[in-house]
Amino acid sequence: MASNDYYRTLGVARNAGDDEIKTAYRKLAMKHHPDRNPGNTEAEAAFKEINEAYEVLSTPEKRQVYDQYGAEGLKAGAGGRGGFGGFQGGADLGDMFGDLFENLFTQGQGGGRGKPRTRRGADLKAEAGITLEEAFTGVKVPLNIERTEVCRDCDGTGARGRTGIRKCPACRGAGRVQYSQGFFSFSQACPDCGGQGEVITTPCKACGGAGRQKKSASVNIKLPAGVEEGAVLRVSGGGDAGLRGGDSGDLYIQVSLKHHPHFERQGGDLVYEAQVALWQAALGGEVDVPIIEGGRIKIRMPQGTQHGKVFRVHGQGMPSTGGRERGDLLVKVKLEVPHDLTPRQRELFEELAKLAGHEAPPEEKEKGFFKKILG
Template identity: 70%
Template sequence: MATNDYYRTLGVARNASEQEIKTAFRKLALKHHPDRNDGNKESEARFKEAGEAYEVLSNPEKRRIYDQFGAEGLRAGGGGRGPGGFGGFQNADMGDIFGDIFDNLFTDAGGGHRRPRSRRGADLKYATEISLEEAFAGVKVPVNFDRTEVCGACGGTGARPKTGLKKCPTCRGAGRVQYAQGFFSFSQTCPDCGGQGEVVTAPCVECGGSGQEKKSVSLNIKIPAGADDGTTLRVSGAGDAGLKGGDSGDLYVQVRLKHHPHFERDGVDLLYSCGLTVAQAALGGDVQVPSIEGEKVTIKIPPGTQYGKVFRIRDKGMPHPGGKQRGDLLVKAVVEVPTDLTPRQTELLEELGKTFGHEPPAKEKEEDKSFFKKILG
């Protein structure tokens, strides 16, 4: 009979050591424990079988009788414990083994059974827009948002202060209840009070029993110098309050940079497009460009500067986040072809053109104009 072959039930050899038997039983007990199998009947049966087998094989005297006479021998009272053989769960080792197993199981798994059902509060996200100048210098921005806080009236219990709580009748305040499963007795978190040991008899009128309330808050968040578009700051614990003593969530503030009329940002460097007249580009000279601090920086443009040439001004860019160093200001030469020339400028450019061997452009003839007028109506 398979169910009476205790060695087979535990999956150990007939000459298995005490330790091997103990290990095999732990493994089975963990696998088939009712708490982990949602009341599955087969698991429950396997769990019970393993318990029976272990009780016999872990006891040297019972094991000897079992080896010699089989399960029948034990039932006949040969185990010396009277009829029934394993009618109770008196074996001290068994308690130890379960103590170990369930301590490990539930402490390692995050303490679901040993602690009240608390829950961490939600993280909140907020976006704020700052100017490039503010990102350069660092800035404190007011951040206004709604979050869940612990109810001030009841301190999060959800009960009317002083009178609204009573000792949980189910667990008598212990927060845990004992229950029997087959041969074994277990303790688990009290289902009625969730491990709190107290139940609410009259809910808090302020929060309606939730223990939480919505609040509008305003925080000044320091955005460090050098923050970039997309930089996200975490303000630890500034999110929604946790439930029943759980930790608060965090607040994430995402930085957005406003478009700047002069500068483009490239990491820690700043780009500036500097308009040059044809004369400046050709002849060279000093040119003033703005800096992010609002001052003017003079740069020397060499004669013959081409469109797109980039001049680097060291340490006039954005600060490295958290550091003392700065990026550079990159000045791009944008040679502008003049439009709307004055008669004098036209004259001079024609003059210049001649030196390059160009003919001055032919004047539009009156008859051509009237010809197009006819065609186009």
Template identity: 45%
Template sequence: MAKRCYYEVLGVTRGASAEEIKKAYRQKAKELHPDRNKDNPQAEARFKEANEAYDCLKDDQKKAAYDRFGHAAFEGGGGGFGGRGAHPGDFGTAFADVFEDLFGDMMGRRGGGGRTRAQRGQDLRYNLRVSLEEAYTGLKKSITVPGSIACDECAGTGAEGATQPATCPTCAGMGKVRAQQGFFTVERTCPTCGGQGQIVKNPCQACHGAGRIERERTLSVNIPAGVETGTRIRLAGEGEAGLRGGPAGDLYIFIEVQDHPIFLRDGKILACQVPVSMATAALGGEVEVPTIDGGRARVKVPAGSQSGRQMRLRGKGMPPLRHGPGASGEPGDMLIELTVETPVNLTARQRELLREFEAEQADNSPQSDSFFNKVKSFWDGMTR
């Protein structure tokens, strides 16, 4: 049976780029893998066919020979391809490539041909508590962060005298070794260098070959006005130092705004419960309330106010959290919620006056009258 055109097998045109060929092969490999097609006896043959096609077309020299001579370029032990003896159906090599593409990141690959000589440092988290007043004004705060920094003695290389580490002889600097296990080529972390791709023959005495040392650092952090609980601030490069000269990680500062004894916060809105006397609520008057900036504001209480009545002070809430230069936004409002307070520990004269008031009270309790009218209707309905 004549072989199909390699381009046809992968579903690409002859002018397809290397990236398009790789993408098409990855799709075919996932689609035709025998483990996914146990009920399809033809899947394994087509899977091998796709591997053979990709192994040829991924190589520039093989691809050029195939474009010129077709399948004849590889007949006779590779004579049509400069006598290299390479066969395009090398399944292990082709599948190893797609295996690395699909799963390389999970195994620690970060580009550069699979080399992992220098490792990026880990990100750090720092929980910072601020008061509501500090969240309102913003502040600059010094924090002490435990962690690691690049070793000065070896300049982060891990080798004595700042010399460069040597290439690992086991994996030739790849950080991984491959082993053929039947149908598959399995890739594992190199046991000699631990995936670094390099070994340190003379470790630095200060950092013992790690390229970094543990040390606390004091950092100055700008906390912008308007932060809320859960706000995250990123300080690039202030995390753990990388291994053997790798880049440092980042430091993430998570803000927690403490509860306030007077104000409740909801985004940019501040709320404040203010107690007023029965007389002030009934007759009307003024109350003095605090504002988050440390000021005072006088609020008029309308006559006949009930508990729960709210009044609004425009612009007296929290500022917006600005994101980037030129960002703007209006500050929030402050809500005043009245709480009518019932007096306690009355004197004899006060009790006498309240009894007189109760006797004179007529149609000036609309909520009470409405409630008891509903209660009377409810009870009447139950006795019918």
């Protein structure tokens, strides 16, 4: 929930002093920092709010406008008054605060010296296409993926040996440099060493100094029995390696089921369309039906079975993931009308037609009739 009460956001009184505001901000910002709450959108939103509140309350001029006119007053000021031109959505100020925050953050962690900034590796996605049979039993799928791994030659430092790295001369190893702008005195990440406090003098041959390398890796993924189309599995740490000792990203695997010649999956059930001859459906009898685990079973079909009728075979469907239950096999009757009749079959059909009080047209005439229409 976005709150426009900046004092409440930081949990300070309206007459709070600068130090009090700064302390409150630092505490909250550290608690909600995205690096500490990866993937937590609530924390991210809170973090943004805290920053917004601090941005205003720590700037005397803005705080004064805010106290008098509220957040709306600041917005109005952004358009109308030159002095606040860069405030709303101002990239410059945002960046400056980002840096300021980072400074507070690293100091807050107790390290006087700039701590090397680690970064988590990227998440990766891959797809596993499996057959329905494999989904039925569960399967180990070998996947070849391209991912970034920590360079083994330099152990991720990017430097060749221990002598290939030395203290950054620009920041004397602190990783940060000071500068001032307007009201603020800022410290920002040292541009020479990227905040590392160290520079590589002789880069590692294998990775060219990056500390990481693209590698093709083969990963075996175990998919459980009953896995469904579109299911996504997460392999924790299976993504790109992190930067400077940061955590690896995750690998997400999306399952897709290949088309099956016999079965269509409907949740836990399997649907099979059985082609049944006209006379078979009329007379009743047994129908031969394939099952997913291999082989066939027979099901009894009563006489007078209609087209579209569905027979349910209990427990011959897909297993539920992680459970012992199994879905059903649904056998759907598809009546087949013969395309060509032998003379004897025709005779019998004609007799059936006669019994029903229906005079069948003579075969030759029928053909001639359609020829006329078509020709």
